[in-house]
Amino acid sequence: MGAITDADPAAVRLAFERGLVPLLGKGKTDLADGHAAVRQQLDAFYARWGVDGYRLVRVPPDRRAGGRHDDDTILLLDLTYLHAPLFPGIRQVLRHGVPASGADAYTNAARQAGLVVIRRDMAMPMQAQTMRHRWKSDGGSGTMPR
Numbered sequence: 001m002g003a004i005t006d007a008d009p010a011a012v013r014l015a016f017e018r019g020l021v022p023l024l025g026k027g028k029t030d031l032a033d034g035h036a037a038v039r040q041q042l043d044a045f046y047a048r049w050g051v052d053g054y055r056l057v058r059v060p061p062d063r064r065a066g067g068r069h070d071d072d073t074i075l076l077l078d079l080t081y082l083h084a085p086l087f088p089g090i091r092q093v094l095r096h097g098v099p100a101s102g103a104d105a106y107t108n109a110a111r112q113a114g115l116v117v118i119r120r121d122m123a124m125p126m127q128a129q130t131m132r133h134r135w136k137s138d139g140g141s142g143t144m145p146r
Helices: 009-019 031-049 090-097 105-112
Strands: 054-059 074-083 116-125
Touching: 009 031, 009 054, 009 074, 074 105, 090 105, 105 116
Parallel strands: none
Antiparallel strands: 054 074, 074 116
């Protein structure tokens, strides 16, 4: 969706959450109903752990490296998502055994809650330059407004 909406953050996040419907949509086949179920799951995650279940951050093209992502028509996203540990005791290990990660308040809050932090970078070709819409530098909450 972001590829055709000039990287509008709300459209990108909406498309991401709609992509979660098969996983979190509770069997709903209607897209709107499925997205509502996903929002319920994400809100429940926040209520339980005190941190959003994911964060999407737009990464500006890296011109210095001259690498494969130095084109303004490539939308680069950094996805951080969280998972509750499945085995007993792992939560305490994560809370006390993993050091804080500097200035990343989202990751630090997740670790304090004892959650597994998983990161993934994504690159999508765009139809136009991606700089038309401003993204918060920290990605905000990474979810649709509550």
